Amino acid sequence: MKFKLKGTITFSKDATDADADINHFIENANEEILLKGLGNSDESEGAKIVNWDLDEDTLHLTIVSGHKIRAHDGLLRLKNPLSQLLGKKYHLGVRKLHVDEYEVTIPVGENEYVFDLNLAEKFDQLEDISIKDNKVTFVIKDIDESRLRKQSINRIIKQVAKKDVVTDEDGEELDITYKLNSTPGEIIATSPEFETYFEGDMTQTALDLGWVKQFPGKGQWFYGPEITALERALEKIIVERVIEKIGFEECLFPKLIPIEVMEKMKYLEGLPEGMYYVSAPKRDPEIFTKFKNDLIVNKEVPIDLLKDGLKDPGYVNAAAQCEPFYQFFSHEVIDESEMPIKFYDKSGWTYRWEGGGSKGLDRVNEFQRIECVWMGNPEEVTEIRDATLNMSHELANELELEWYTEIGDDPFYLEGRKHDDRGIEFPDIPKYEMRLKVPGQEKGVAVVSANVHGTHFIEGFSIKEAHNHRIWTGCTGFGITRWLFGFLSQKGFDKENWPKLVKESLKEVKVPKILTWP
């Protein structure tokens, strides 16, 4: 890559007296500061001031560079030493840096970068994009010092120009740990065969029997007494036979998650279109009086008045369920002797916006899940993940359910992480998914998702071990409404066919008849 920057350094007053010293400084900078850290790379990979001109309080500069020390980073490097030099001798300060025009040239084609032109056109900042002789050139104009320091230019470039090697912000090649050594979909364990008693469409049958009723919200269901009894039985069995056996302690995790917490999760970079967003009302009695009057008079919800009365979206309805765990430990220091720490939560619904994808009782927008989250050294964390998975396998066998476990697709947090390589440590296989088979359907329904996150959340939430030892986190979600689906799909709706373990845990229910339904 090549960079050409035209910009200015503005001093606190006229610097004409310092002209000779500035000339000298620049000649030196071209030999030292602007080449520092190049290592064995060619000098052309560094930065060089090729033109300069002092006009009263403004120093106009043209800097060219290769990709190791980019021209704008070079400009940033000049500020402090120049301030020191001129401050002492001339009582001159450097007031600000500014880039007027920044031309970036990126080689494309074989063994070079892949340039995403579609994406680039979505960045308003990139102007005059042209392609010629296997090179893409564009210009970014008018960058102030704060944007320079935020490194937003490097991030834009990283977005639009990708290589198989990934470099960090200083251009160093990184060990790309997020390139997984595993194949999503690869099956690592399967159950013995068991008898199944049902072949139809589980959702349709549940509807026909009146066990569930569709709720007006998309992908939402009202679960009646019969199916709730089964849900509670499965929950109890999983808690007693897996979760408590591994020593998880129950907590109550909040389920309304501030957007800033979700951003620390990297969920907003990964799957922002997959969540429900929540706004609190403003403190504005005037608007709400108007809203009520309008509603009373016109019998229609005045949605624009409502929108006027709401703050910007400040929350999401919990999507991952484990968010509060990391938040709880955020900026805290824990001694490794207290680890592993193992908490679980089963205090309420979590949500995914499935768009047009919600269907039946298996792919829903609102679901019950028991979420286990833990923290410890990498070995412990991996062992606990394995325990949740292995004990789930055993439990499913006891319940005479057919299952298989596969390597999962990249989890959401890697999605966001791909653009943000801060040397975060990842396990080889971040996600396993255990699925209950669904007779007559190729793919089973995912009932257990077991994850190890490496240092992803430890870094994101600034959690510290007392001796600065490495700690990782993991989480395993038991989708209880998914277990319901898989269970009924295999065992059917006749309780006689259900395994003893479930029958024993099942409460008797009395269900009222409705004349007009189901």
Place this chain on the structure above:
Amino acid sequence: MKFKLKGTITFSKDATDADADINHFIENANEEILLKGLGNSDESEGAKIVNWDLDEDTLHLTIVSGHKIRAHDGLLRLKNPLSQLLGKKYHLGVRKLHVDEYEVTIPVGENEYVFDLNLAEKFDQLEDISIKDNKVTFVIKDIDESRLRKQSINRIIKQVAKKDVVTDEDGEELDITYKLNSTPGEIIATSPEFETYFEGDMTQTALDLGWVKQFPGKGQWFYGPEITALERALEKIIVERVIEKIGFEECLFPKLIPIEVMEKMKYLEGLPEGMYYVSAPKRDPEIFTKFKNDLIVNKEVPIDLLKDGLKDPGYVNAAAQCEPFYQFFSHEVIDESEMPIKFYDKSGWTYRWEGGGSKGLDRVNEFQRIECVWMGNPEEVTEIRDATLNMSHELANELELEWYTEIGDDPFYLEGRKHDDRGIEFPDIPKYEMRLKVPGQEKGVAVVSANVHGTHFIEGFSIKEAHNHRIWTGCTGFGITRWLFGFLSQKGFDKENWPKLVKESLKEVKVPKILTWP
């Protein structure tokens, strides 16, 4: 009240040929149609066409009236008989009605109406408001037929001009059932005295001990293992000793409530400023790609892009918790022999936006509640309400907790209902609140709220009994996080002092130490 209306009736074509018949019709109308239903009231309380003039296809009218048959209702009464008359003889139809100007005069002062001038000024529809000789006059202009039929004028008037007597939309005096024969705050039962072991600030102590930690969202808390164990113990005790004993069946109620369901509850007219509003994402990959890129580059959530990507608010986070029960039975017919129907839900958090009012662990925005809802004839419904309350009293005595129960303030649904008197039937006392005493504090913390709604939800959700017999609904909420607060405020944090019943139900917990907290 006096009304003077200037408006038009538009025919489907020139009606000049029918002039004589129209004149005759109007003279008759003034004797019959416009006085119908007056009963013993003076004729001046009816409507009268005092001026009319046919101009091709348009009949210009001036109608004056008292408040029993208001002029605009008079205009509506003319349409059908006039259509019939002219249709047969002249093949003329009445195409539309329109009010050009409607002058309303309202007597104010002693024994007359109370006029809310501030409110009136908020209705853009009311023009030229003037006050003279103990009379308020205003004009409403340009009302089309659909707004006439929606009765929005009567509703506006009812909003701004109130009397101690309430009239229905035909001006009939109503039995004002929402004026309760009870005094909110009146205490109807109290507990014996029991020993208390704590006097401090419960929230502060829970924080000092590390039992809870503040979550970044307003009025939200992370409940750690110790307090969660107590929460689960109390939940179990209440379910086993009250809820299941009365025969409630557990269901899983959705917790994301579509706005149209909330409107049927009359919650939006009652307390719209007390809820969280939820928006789903639009199906617009373009915007979300832009959102992600912007977030990755600038490291700040681009809130305007996010707002562009969201639909209008379509849901609220459940505030009442019982909403799905009425929705479940909406438009269904149930035989009374299947009643009473008793369901309960404990499947997750519910929410109130408390604005600046949230404080401590007692007044929170996010809370756990067990909600019981039932339906049956008025006697059954009242008996069940009483049972939930009486058994809660007994349970609290067993737990050695001090409590008192008082008549509650008007519940939210009466708030909305005050503007909408459709002859809904209400019980004398719609709400009881049981409170646990908080040592050192005058008011206890409300832990049980027991409500009977009369026909409010039955009407709102169109639920029918097979023989069209009267059915009512009721609901009782057990605020579990409130029980926690009251319990710890009386019994303190030393488990030795807790009653046997709680100790027996309590799970052992192991709590990790954090070096930097609490």
